[in-house]
Amino acid sequence: xxxxxxxxxxxxxxxxxxxxxxxxxxxxxxxxxxxxxxxxxxxxxxxxxxxxxxxxxxxxxxxxxxxxxxxxxxxxxxxxxxxxxxxxxxxxxxxxxxxxxxxxxxxxxxxxxxxxxxxxxxxxxxxxxxxxxxxxxxxxxxxxxxxxxxxxxxxxxxxxxxxxxxxxxxxxxxxxxxxxxxxxxxxxxxxxxxxxxxxxxxxxxxxxxxxxxxxxxxxxxxxxxxxxxxxxxxxxxxxxxxxxxxxxxxxxxxxxxxxxxxxxxxxxxxxxxxxxxxxxxxxxxxxxxxxxxxx
Amino acid sequence: xxxxxxxxxxxxxxxxxxxxxxxxxxxxxxxxxxxxxxxxxxxxxxxxxxxxxxxxxxxxxxxxxxxxxxxxxxxxxxxxxxxxxxxxxxxxxxxxxxxxxxxxxxxxxxxxxxxxxxxxxxxxxxxxxxxxxxxxxxxxxxxxxxxxxxxxxxxxxxxxxxxxxxxxxxxxxxxxxxxxxxxxxxxxxxxxxxxxxxxxxxxxxxxxxxxxxxxxxxxxxxxxxxxxxxxxxxxxxxxxxxxxxxxxxxxxxxxxxxxxxxxxxxxxxxxxxxxxxxxxxxxxxxxxxxxxxxxxxxxxxxxxxxxxxxxxxxxxxxxxxxxxxxxxxxxxxxxxxxxxxxxxxxxxxxxxxxxxxxxxxxxxxxxxxxxxxxxxxxxxxxxxxxxxxxxxxxxxxxxxxxxxxxxxxxxxxxxxxxxxxxxxxxxxxxxxxxxxxxxxxxxxxxxxxxxxxxxxxxxxxxxxxxxxxxxxxxxxxxxxxxxxxxxxxxxxxxxxxxxxx
Numbered sequence: 063x064x065x066x067x068x069x070x071x072x073x074x075x076x077x078x079x080x081x082x083x084x085x086x087x088x089x090x091x092x093x094x095x096x097x098x099x100x101x102x103x104x105x106x107x108x109x110x111x112x113x114x115x116x117x118x119x120x121x122x123x124x125x126x127x128x129x130x131x132x133x134x135x136x137x138x139x140x141x142x143x144x145x146x147x148x149x150x151x152x153x154x155x156x157x158x159x160x161x162x163x164x165x166x167x168x169x170x171x172x173x174x175x176x177x178x179x180x181x182x183x184x185x186x187x188x189x190x191x192x193x194x195x196x197x198x199x200x201x202x203x204x205x206x207x208x209x210x211x212x213x214x215x216x217x218x219x220x221x222x223x224x225x226x227x228x229x230x231x232x233x234x235x236x237x238x239x240x241x242x243x244x245x246x247x248x249x250x251x252x253x254x255x256x257x258x259x260x261x262x263x264x265x266x267x268x269x270x271x272x273x274x275x276x277x278x279x280x281x282x283x284x285x286x287x288x289x290x291x292x293x294x295x296x297x298x299x300x301x302x303x304x305x306x307x308x309x310x311x312x313x314x315x316x317x318x319x320x321x322x323x324x325x326x327x328x329x330x331x332x333x334x335x336x337x338x339x340x341x342x343x344x345x346x347x348x349x350x351x352x353x354x355x356x357x
Numbered sequence: 358x359x360x361x362x363x364x365x366x367x368x369x370x371x372x373x374x375x376x377x378x379x380x381x382x383x384x385x386x387x388x389x390x391x392x393x394x395x396x397x398x399x400x401x402x403x404x405x406x407x408x409x410x411x412x413x414x415x416x417x418x419x420x421x422x423x424x425x426x427x428x429x430x431x432x433x434x435x436x437x438x439x440x441x442x443x444x445x446x447x448x449x450x451x452x453x454x455x456x457x458x459x460x461x462x463x464x465x466x467x468x469x470x471x472x473x474x475x476x477x478x479x480x481x482x483x484x485x486x487x488x489x490x491x492x493x494x495x496x497x498x499x500x501x502x503x504x505x506x507x508x509x510x511x512x513x514x515x516x517x518x519x520x521x522x523x524x525x526x527x528x529x530x531x532x533x534x535x536x537x538x539x540x541x542x543x544x545x546x547x548x549x550x551x552x553x554x555x556x557x558x559x560x561x562x563x564x565x566x567x568x569x570x571x572x573x574x575x576x577x578x579x580x581x582x583x584x585x586x587x588x589x590x591x592x593x594x595x596x597x598x599x600x601x602x603x604x605x606x607x608x609x610x611x612x613x614x615x616x617x618x619x620x621x622x623x624x625x626x627x628x629x630x631x632x633x634x635x636x637x638x639x640x641x642x643x644x645x646x647x648x649x650x651x652x653x654x655x656x657x658x659x660x661x662x663x664x665x666x667x668x669x670x671x672x673x674x675x676x677x678x679x680x681x682x683x684x685x686x687x688x689x690x691x692x693x694x695x696x697x698x699x700x701x702x703x704x705x706x707x708x709x710x711x712x713x714x715x716x717x718x719x720x721x722x723x724x725x726x727x728x729x730x731x732x733x734x735x736x737x738x739x740x741x742x743x744x745x746x747x748x749x750x751x752x753x754x755x756x757x758x759x760x761x762x763x764x765x766x767x768x769x770x771x772x773x774x775x776x777x778x779x780x781x782x783x784x785x786x787x788x789x790x791x792x793x794x795x796x797x798x799x800x801x802x803x804x805x806x807x808x809x810x811x812x813x814x815x816x817x818x819x820x821x822x823x824x825x826x827x828x829x830x831x832x833x834x835x836x837x838x839x840x841x842x843x844x845x846x847x848x849x850x851x852x853x854x855x856x857x858x
Contacts, residue, residue: 066499077395079416079419079850080417080418081415081419084549085418090535093531095489095528095531098504100492112504113504114365114368115369115370115469116468116504117503117504118477118508120363120366120367120368120509120839121363121365122362123507124365148395151671154671154672155395155671155679156393156394157364157372157374157392157393159364160362165392194395194397194412194415201394201399201669202394226415227549284555284558284560285561285562309542309547310539310542310547310548311539314545316552318546319546319552319560320553321546321553321555321561324552332411332412338408339405339407339408
């Protein structure tokens, strides 16, 4: 057991609802116990040094633990960020804790930990793109990690795993790929730094109600069969593998529950897909999947 | 006077700071501070009202179902269809909410609270053959006990045998809460942030295959609740019985009631519900709910005072929290499972009495002793069983293949109210619609009540009152403080809200 390689992880919660953490708790295989306690892959253990919802300690002791991990493991820890980062009032709308009675803003924590991390995973749409916290009026002037890093010229490798919440498999798969193959190559990520393995195709391309769309059979109201396009479904512009992967261990997913996709993995969610239950313009539909006239 | 600052308070939802002043080993003063402001209600203004349940559930990833249902009830009311929701829709909402409450309560006891009572490092000396405990021992032997070290040291009282049992249950509870989340997903589409609850009912038509797959997951959970969760809560109560006297709080409880048993009464304060509406004081005085008694005060919160809308104002003189101070009839009220249990208890609910009375007699306790740290844990476990047992009947009342949704027209102008009980207590949503858009949206959320700072007249909030007067045995390991705070199951993303209507 001396050969187990430890991968320190610092998990920051910023302007979040904790839904991303709860989603990861729902991981089916590996379970959360496998992820945190066991060797997630032979000889490799994810060593969670800081996670506000899980860790036993509290107060300054855990802040010191976080800082010590940063110093001792500089350049070798993975930084997980959940939630957007409030920038208004020097970041004072959101604090993760304090040291010697000085509050530590989310803004300063993301900056100082982000600079020295081996890699940063922005988990969830808020961390990736601002998400709900940054929706119109954006009272806290919240931003996603990518935007913040660019403004601060931080060049630490960044992977976005959006979703409101993200599917646990998307995180676990990304981490496993990193443990086996190292950081993703640029061609493995899309223009929004999302792993193509999970976000490479539109919901619409693989939707079980696709045949209804192609045949023009649209549900006119909830509870009715047919494609949900007229009820506002954003599947035609949303990238994720939900139709194949399903949610909560395969028991269901949004469209199978008769609910239109709300495009929760997209840059600009929720504003760009609002009103959520309003039919998108036909012009917004992608070329891919448009019905081809058969001669 | 010594100051103890706990920031962050961990193993809760969100960003909470607790500060207590201690003199001669006793807490003389306490302050509860919410440390994140997002302003979801500002974000809702100007949007399509139908989006409210999708956006407000994202206030909280732990209790999204409660927000989605509060919002749906709010919109039903604003759209004038409160009395028209099909029974299938009403029942599926109950099942979605119930499954989420079961998941939340199991998570709260094992994963958020138990480490305050349980010496998890004892697993290092485990020499038996149980696979889970052995894997935990291997984990401990590697010497990297993150995230379980650092922690407070000292007051761990459970025997070795009970400790190892509860550690094994900590792991098993991870599986069980995941199963309960699957149950939400069966009718809600996914979890967290279920998609199924909408104004008018639920998006999905119930089918027999879904019903039976729900029933058998529920059966597994009922076994776990009966044979593991409830006994573990009582085992901890046995070892820490002094906590029947610790963390009494503000001595007044408030419940909006929850789980609609009929859908024909439009006034939610009068609707027949599994958990009844009302207030209960520590001398078991019951009063009917009157929501016109609710007010919110901001003298000690980082908001401008006095205006119609409460705008954020960080650094306001004297203020110390992003949480506002809701009050009922000008007085301080605690919300949560204890409020629900006691409201039904004083109304003579036979099932609640059947569950609670044997526990009271086992610990030679009076109902007033339930106003305590242990009372809150016991109430949570008791209601988990009560809800799970009730869900079996509800599942069989569903009519497979029949509608769970009723259509509506969005009015040009309207107002609405949605009242429900989230896992953590009374949750209210209010809406004002103008020109078919959201003009104003307000949430008053359980942790806003419980974690509130002082109000305009200087009365401390429920958690603050529960802390003041507490004896602290070891100021460098203030177990009493975190045990009291966590007994309320704080949810700070929920607690911070801003709009005044």
